[in-house]
Amino acid sequence: MQQGKCADALTVLVAPAAYFGDNEDCLGFDGRVTYEAILTWFEQASTLGPRRICKVFLVRQALEHGRWTMVPDRNATEFWLLYWERASLSAPELRMPEPKDRPATSWFIFFRPFDLAPGVSLLHKLPYGNVDLQFAGTGD
DSSP states (O other): OTTSSOSOOOOEEEEOHHHHTTOOOOTTSSEEEEHHHHHHHHHHOGGGTHHHHHHHHHHHHHHHHSOOOOOOOHHHHHHHHHHHHHHHHHOGGGOOOOOOOOOTTOOEEEEOOTTOOTTEEEEEEGGGTEEEEEETTSOO
16 A cells, blocks of 8 residues: 555455354454355356365365364453443443453454544453554554
């Protein structure tokens, strides 16, 4: 963008569907794509020729060997629910999504205020004790 080669940029999280669980949130990214959706696309992409077979194989390998299962942690989930209740009462304009089950390593809480510009994220990084305002595409 800084070099004038594009006008906009988006971030997309690519992961197995199990990574997301029932959560529809993009976890701070602009979008998300599952490995399973990629596999389906490659399986149906008849114009790729022999490359299609290789790509299907690679995505299947990633799914089989990279299984990730979210293991809910009772303490983390209870903390997130209490945090969400407090944020909803004292600062509803932050629009923190209602949390579902959370793993023990769920440390970054994203907020969704209406008035943030595109490419700007507001999140609380619990282990660091910081609330960050992040600007995508602004360099190092």
